[in-house]
Amino acid sequence: MRYRTVPKNGDKLSILGFGAMRLPLNEDQSINEAAAIAQMRKAIDAGVNYLDTAWPYHNGKSELVLGKALKEGYREKVKIADKLPVWMCDNRRDMESILDRQLEKLGVETIDYYLLHALEGESWDRIKALGVIPFLEDARAAGKVTNLGFSFHGTNEDFNRIVDAYGWTFCQIQYNFLDTQNQAGTAGLKYAASKDMAVIIMEPLRGGNLSRPEAPPRIQALWDTAEIRRTPVEWALRWVWNVPEVTVVLSGMNRNEHIEQNLAIAEQAEAGSLTDAELTLIDQVADKYRELMPVGCTGCQYCMPCPAGVNIPGCFEYYNSGKMFEEPQAMTQFRYAVFNGFVSGKQTQASLCVECGECLERCPQHIDIPERLKDVADYCETEGIGEIVKQFMAGDQSHSS
Template sequence: MLYRKMPMNGDELSILGFGCMRLASKEDGSIDEERATRQVRDAIDQGVNYVDTAWPYHMGASEPFLGRALADGYREKVKIATKLPSWLIEKREDMDHYLNAQLEKLNTDHIDYYLIHALVGDLWDTVEKLGVADFLDKAKADGRIINAGFSFHGASEDFNRIVDAYDWDFCQIQYNYLDEKNQAGKAGLEYAASKDLGVIIMEPLRGGSLTKTVPQAVEEIWDEAPIKRTPAEWALRWVWNHPEVTVVLSGMSEEAHVEENLRIAGEAHPDSLTKEEMQLVKRVENKYRELMKVECTGCQYCMPCPAGVNIPLCFEMYNNLYLEGDPDTVRFMYAARVGGAVGTGGEEFASLCVQCGQCLEKCPQHIDIPNVLDSVVNELEGSDLEQRAAMAREMFKQV
């Protein structure tokens, strides 16, 4: 395992952090606690010392899970990061209420790295007026938190002013080879580093979209490389190639993912990719931009939908329609997965959308979700949807 130093305090942090937003889960969506605990502890045993969770992850179950997973001496081996649910704050007292509840959920007396969660410009203005600086100062003074930071999902023009608004220790931004100009982007990464902030990276694989479905046109570009790497390794090495990056979070839910990421994290030094390799990644980026219809990362912030639409799954299938080159299979799998033949059993079609707009303010990517769902309906549903759904239910009933 390679380690990088947190500029403000000198902590030597593993360059790979374990993200607890997409833990191993059972068919009903609940955390597979035995398996996820084993994965978390295995990663820690192999050098990971930064574990990230938050109040809403897994519908509130992630923090209590982590508190249990870090029993038996594992708490002392790691730095815990969790986040104040900023969108729920209505008054100054709420901040202490949530922090104290998180300490109890995590079964600890302090949070090593505490973030104000999912900031955009307007939300920062709100919590700033409610006294978040005073809250952070006092929580640091009394030892409930050690380091203060924020995670960011806003427009690039708001990032620098939030960095400058408080004496932060670190920040967390979305960054991957498709997001150099999205949200904080490369400019934000460099600005934060210039202020000696540690930088934690989320969504290095864009919610798995850079690895789950790799179009043939993209595979052909990767195959040109003299050194053969998986798409996940290319994406992670590209982020770790930036010396400004301190930790990269990966939401690992499969044992094979844990092992692959640990291997890469033992080799991925900054500035280690060649000029030719960086050009290859750029070509892959350009090819993805040609193919993708919606830039959803699957973060689930838009969920639950009050009308019952599975928005991330609808968008995943919509992208697959253009990435996989097999429209009949994708339309069948849309009917199967979104129609309930595979999964929880309930219908979650895009056509259930009632255009309420609640998802719009929640989306970190600022996607016009209702309009894109209209496109999903037009291209993936159609008059034979129920027939496809019935066939899928019959097929998967026999599996």
């Protein structure tokens, strides 16, 4: 296993991290605890030392299973990352109650890496006003958490101001060869690194879409031109690990073969190890994927801000991804609803469009944005999805604020 150093504390973290959001399931969709524990320990035994969970994962059960996996001496071998669900906090008492419950579920005295979960501009402003920074500092002083950070799902502008708002040790962002300009993007990654923050990567495979054994034919035709043949998952992971500013890449591994495959790739994944020709090929693949997208949005943000509050690039991103990768429509709708504020209350969905036309004058791709937003709304918005998302994000129903 290869390791990279956290600038502010010197921790040596494995470049492959274990994400506990997609653990193996039984037929009734409950976690297969025996398999999950065995898989986490298999990864730890192979050198993985960063395990990531969160309050809502598996309806509040992920933290419990991770805690069980860390018994019998495994706790001492790893760093645990967990997250404060900021959308569930209306006051400091909520923050304290949730953190104490997380420590109890994990069966530990300290969470090594503690994040504010899924921030964007509005949620950051709200939780900051509620006093989250003094809460975090007091929790650290009490030994309940050690390193402070945040995960992010907003715009680059908001990302930079959150980075600048506090002396964070680390952050977690979505990053892969398609998401170089979406959300924090490459610019945000490099900005965080310039502040000596460790950068943890989520969705390196775009929810598994970039690792499908059978890529779309026109994509596979490009991969087949490479001098060194690699699987789609190896191309995708090695592209992220090629970036020296990346500290850890999280993978939601729920099959033994996934663990073995990712471990093998990690052994070869040095920063700067891809050739110029290979990087050019990956750029060509990314361009071809974008060509296959139903809406030719590049995420440039020139259409923003929208007077009606629509997150135009974000709406197109989730619609494009769902269509391009032929993922289940319900999955697209769920991810779209989370991103567009059905939990936080600050909704930014496509159906808010009032067809004012301001975006049409600013779009360099000359997209008929109001018309395409109708397509997005028809596909991604369905009655009741907000409540489904809220129930999932609430996670452990035993908590009451």
